[in-house]
Structures are given as C-alpha cells and as structure tokens.
Amino acid sequence: MILSTVTDEVTPDRSVGAFRKIFTMATEQGVRNFEIRMVEAKRFPVVEAAAWGRLKTIAAEYGIHYSAVSPGLFKADLHSDLIGFHSTEILSMSLDLAERIGVDTLITFGVDRSPLDDEGDFARVVDLLGEAADVAAARGFQLLLENIPGSWADTGENCLRLLEGIGRSNFGYVWDTGNLYEAEHRHFRGSYELLKPHIRNVHLKDGRVLDDRMVWQRFGTGETDIAGQIAALQADGYQGTLTVEAKCEPHEDDDFIESMTYLRGVMNGKEIAKRGRLGH
Numbered sequence: 001m002i003l004s005t006v007t008d009e010v011t012p013d014r015s016v017g018a019f020r021k022i023f024t025m026a027t028e029q030g031v032r033n034f035e036i037r038m039v040e041a042k043r044f045p046v047v048e049a050a051a052w053g054r055l056k057t058i059a060a061e062y063g064i065h066y067s068a069v070s071p072g073l074f075k076a077d078l079h080s081d082l083i084g085f086h087s088t089e090i091l092s093m094s095l096d097l098a099e100r101i102g103v104d105t106l107i108t109f110g111v112d113r114s115p116l117d118d119e120g121d122f123a124r125v126v127d128l129l130g131e132a133a134d135v136a137a138a139r140g141f142q143l144l145l146e147n148i149p150g151s152w153a154d155t156g157e158n159c160l161r162l163l164e165g166i167g168r169s170n171f172g173y174v175w176d177t178g179n180l181y182e183a184e185h186r187h188f189r190g191s192y193e194l195l196k197p198h199i200r201n202v203h204l205k206d207g208r209v210l211d212d213r214m215v216w217q218r219f220g221t222g223e224t225d226i227a228g229q230i231a232a233l234q235a236d237g238y239q240g241t242l243t244v245e246a247k248c249e250p251h252e253d254d255d256f257i258e259s260m261t262y263l264r265g266v267m268n269g270k271e272i273a274k275r276g277r278l279g280h
C-alpha cells in the first residue's frame, strides 16, 4: 500500500508558508504521496497562481508525488444552477491543471441529493457521471467516485448501483471509510465486501456518532475500526493508495502525527496483536 495524504489534512495552516510545513510533517511520518484538494486557502482548481507555483516547486524539493486531484466535482444537486458548471467548467479546468502537474486521476462526488429528486433521477446521475468519465478517458484520466452522505453515493449499496450503472473501465471507487460509517452507522465489512472489486483509492478517517452527528477523531479512538480495515485490505492484497485524512475538530497538527503513529502500529501488526490479546 502507498501511504498518502491530502494537502489540507496535515496541518490547519493555510498561509504562504504552509507547503514547507506540510511536506516537512508528512515526510517525517514517511508520507510522500499527496492528493491535491486545498492549495493554501483555495480549493483546486480555482487557486491563486502564486500558491500553485509553491505547490509545484516546494513539492519537488521534498520529493513529493501527486497522485490525484479532488476539486469537489458534482458537490451540487441536479436542480441547482451549478450542476452544468460542474460538468463543463470545473471538469475541464480540473483536467487542464491536473495535466500540467502530471496527475491522471480525478476524484468526483456522486451528485448531491435534493428534496426535489425522484427515483427516475438516478438515470440522470448515471448519465452525468458517465459523460464525465468519457471526457476524462479521452484525455487519459481515470475518474474515481468518492462516497459522501447527502449524495447519491452515500451507502455501500447506492455506490455499487452507480458504479455498475456507469460501468466504464476508467471509472472506479474511493472507499472513504469514515464517510461510509457516517452514512450507514454500521461496521465496514458488509459494504467493503460489495465494493472491493471497484476500490482504487482508500480515504481513512476515524470518528464516532455523537448526538446524531459524526465527530472526527484521531485514528484508533473512534468507531470505524481502522485496524480491521487495514487487516482486510492487507488480506486482500490491496496495493493502492491509503490516504490519511486525519483532521479532527478543531484541527491540530498533532492529529496527523498521532493518527500516523497509530496507523504505522496497525500496519506492522502491533495493534492487531494488541486487539487479539484484548479479545476484540
């Protein structure tokens, strides 16, 4: 597995000095692979030119590799004025900028739900995402669907329905374990078994439901069973990116450091052995 993180998951710092701090903290934890989401204070692809320059030059100094971009594509509902803007401008700007930094993977969401939706709208979502996958394929990109509550890609069953409906070889799945737990409130195993043939990237987040709301926590202290997820991925020979989303509320630098320490323990078997001894 390739340890990875996201540009805004390491530190809450969004200042002009942030990239040096982000890459120092990440490389100290053995992470050199990144997804591009926030570029200092703005979300990709609508970024400041100078910040984009720093993202490239400072990354080169630290030996950072970018594997994917996450523009928040299709975080809009079918009835919003913005939906057309996502399938045209956001999509093409994202592909243009990603190409310029040598990235060939674009992450998308599964279109927000709206109270105005009806069941027949599923076909429109399939068409929108399928057309975006075709535009991406024509330029040599894969498009990966990330699950998130409040979208058509919320539960494991709904993600599978979309993945099968879209059915393109360049269309795969980002297993966002925390978001899935937030939508389903159940152990990861059931949806993992459904979705694993489609998984091309994993987003790791831990947390628990408190007063009906998901509260993000440092790895190993929440309910999502990070150790079990790693054991499942290892048992299935998963070789892709394992993307650490460590940010808690409020976001502190120690979130990343502590979650990475826990994750390393899990990956080299220590946490699994501890769980075994405790009879989990």
Ligand SMILES: O=C1C[C@@H](O)[C@H](O)[C@@H](O)C1=O
Binding pocket: 037, 070, 072, 146, 148, 176, 179, 203, 245
């Ligand atoms: O916009 C986003 C919201 C987060 O919940 C999600 O995990 C993340 O990957 C993202 O891009």
